[in-house]
Amino acid sequence: MKIKKGLNIPISGTPKQVITPGNPVTEVALLGIDYVGLKPRLRVKVGDHVRLGQALCEDKHDPAVKFTSPGTGRVKAIYRGRRRALQAIVVELDVGNTDEKTFAAHDAPALRAIGLEHVREQLLESGAWAAFRTRPYNRVPHSAESPRSIFVTAMDTRPLAADPRVIIDDQKQAFAAGLEIVSRLTDGRVYLCTAPGWSGPEPELEKLRRVEFEGPHPAGLPGTHIHFIDPVSSDRTVWHIGYQDVIAIGHLFTTGRIRTDRVVALGGPGVIAPRLIRSRKGALTTGIVAGELHPRIRYRVLSGSVLSGRIAHGPTGYLGPYQNLVSVIPEDAGRKLFGWARIRSESYSFAGLLMSAENPKRQKLTTSRHGRLAAMIPVGAFDRVMPLDILPSPLLRALLVRDTDSAQALGCLELAEEDLALSSFVCPAKQNYGAALRMNLDRIEKEG
Numbered sequence: 001m002k003i004k005k006g007l008n009i010p011i012s013g014t015p016k017q018v019i020t021p022g023n024p025v026t027e028v029a030l031l032g033i034d035y036v037g038l039k040p041r042l043r044v045k046v047g048d049h050v051r052l053g054q055a056l057c058e059d060k061h062d063p064a065v066k067f068t069s070p071g072t073g074r075v076k077a078i079y080r081g082r083r084r085a086l087q088a089i090v091v092e093l094d095v096g097n098t099d100e101k102t103f104a105a106h107d108a109p110a111l112r113a114i115g116l117e118h119v120r121e122q123l124l125e126s127g128a129w130a131a132f133r134t135r136p137y138n139r140v141p142h143s144a145e146s147p148r149s150i151f152v153t154a155m156d157t158r159p160l161a162a163d164p165r166v167i168i169d170d171q172k173q174a175f176a177a178g179l180e181i182v183s184r185l186t187d188g189r190v191y192l193c194t195a196p197g198w199s200g201p202e203p204e205l206e207k208l209r210r211v212e213f214e215g216p217h218p219a220g221l222p223g224t225h226i227h228f229i230d231p232v233s234s235d236r237t238v239w240h241i242g243y244q245d246v247i248a249i250g251h252l253f254t255t256g257r258i259r260t261d262r263v264v265a266l267g268g269p270g271v272i273a274p275r276l277i278r279s280r281k282g283a284l285t286t287g288i289v290a291g292e293l294h295p296r297i298r299y300r301v302l303s304g305s306v307l308s309g310r311i312a313h314g315p316t317g318y319l320g321p322y323q324n325l326v327s328v329i330p331e332d333a334g335r336k337l338f339g340w341a342r343i344r345s346e347s348y349s350f351a352g353l354l355m356s357a358e359n360p361k362r363q364k365l366t367t368s369r370h371g372r373l374a375a376m377i378p379v380g381a382f383d384r385v386m387p388l389d390i391l392p393s394p395l396l397r398a399l400l401v402r403d404t405d406s407a408q409a410l411g412c413l414e415l416a417e418e419d420l421a422l423s424s425f426v427c428p429a430k431q432n433y434g435a436a437l438r439m440n441l442d443r444i445e446k447e448g
Contacts, residue, residue, distance in 0.1 A: 001228060003215030005387040007422055009159045010348065011306060011365045013328070015267040015274040017163045019170065022264070022277035023291070026093055027284040028070040029318040030056050032086030034310075035130065036139045037442070040067070040086045048075045049094075053101030053126060053258045056089050064143035068127030070260060070282040072097045079315035087315045101126075105256035111180055114253070119184045126252055130321065131245035132185075135223070135232045136413035137441055141239055149188040149230045151240040152179065155195040155213060157220030158305040160267035160327050162276050164243050167263045168200040171247045174259075176201040178250030182241065183207045193225040217307075218387065223419040227388045232414055244324055262324060266292060268306070269364040270299040270328035283319045285312035288326055300367050302327040307421035308434065332366035374429040376400055385422040388414070396423060399436040404444050412440055 040057040073094040079087040222240035251259040267274040302309035382392035390411040398406040417434030
């Protein structure tokens with residue numbers, strides 16, 4: 001499937017697609033802020049010793065859904081935000097302690113014969129259930145739900161991202177086993193979404209169908225895949241899951257052990273040697289980037305992409321549960337005199353208004369937005385970066401004024417924050433449409 005609209009941001013620091021060892025990890029965290037709508041009931045307190053796979057908390061609305069420890073060690077801190085919302089549960093690792101919670105292991109014949117209830121139970125008990133997210137609303141699914149279909153995202157078009165084929169080729173058997181397990185959770189199709197040139201495993205499963213997407217970002221986002229293959233609505237729910245989580249599920253069911261490894265793309269203008277590193281889920285980001293940054297420059301570290309990532313600092317300075325990318329860009333809080341008149345500016349211009357538009361090389365983009373927040377201007381740039389069959393300007397306007405009826409009619413239920421990141425990037429008014437979308441989705445889910 002060819003995607004024509006979109007944008008590949010020409011940012012420097014593209015990672016070399018070779019997996020290398022990362023820095024030792026001493027702290028990991030379970031990040032509550034990355035689980036939309038989570039109302040946790042804690043099972044641990046500060047100072048408790050926990051082991052890998054032990055439940056740290058559960059969802060009050062669905063106690064069967066457990067969120068487990070990403071490592072063995074001592075609970076160092078529990079951070080809460082506004083209205084006591086859970087931000088993070090930090091675990092200081094006990095290096096050398098191999099104590100862990102284990103689960104049933106299955107060989108190939110047993111894997112093919114495993115039943116739905118056993119699959120569901122093992123995913124819930126191990127915490128792997130939280131790797132799935134729903135559309136609409138982009139939440140962890142209820143423990144008793146079954147989706148219309150499941151999308152496995154095995155491509156990535158975000159700026160500075162890893163090539164999934166490199167990582168999957170290193171774990172072919174686990175990935176194939178993971179697809180087998182995922183296919184048990186739906187009576188519908190399992191769509192394996194890849195870029196052209198796929199050479200990874202493609203097991204012979206009746207429900208599995210591979211679909212190729214080609215084009216600029218957001219061609220690699222699950223929202224794009226779902227929109228063109230199996231669109232959702234208020235009564236049509238699908239799930240999606242990332243390729244590294246499929247590998248982790250395959251590893252769980254074939255070995256009975258929780259996989260902690262996470263291959264992370266470390267990139268951006270601030271990184272000395274951008275590359276893929278082998279770290280672990282929930283790792284402390286300051287540990288990941290230690291010794292990796294150019295000196296004497298102030299940087300912003302992001303868990304995720306430069307478009308939709310989260311600032312990794314303080315209580316939430318850890319790798320998110322759905323992230324396999326750490327982006328580092330220079331901080332730029334200064335203002336340039338007559339900056340609006342500098343047609344020779346090195347700043348990137350999507351509209352091609354600066355002479356940098358004639359320079360095809362990748363640029364050292366910074367955190368500067370080159371402007372301040374203003375009222376939305378319905379410009380043609382939104383149409384140029386939105387490949388979905390929706391009307392972007394009316395939708396974005398409806399989101400900003402919280403007109404949920406119009407937003408639903410215009411297709412907001414199909415979207416998550418990352419799907420509107422490019423719209424925020426090209427917006428001359430510097431609006432954050434992802435945050436506006438989340439407020440509307442929460443209101444729709446609560447009030448209808």
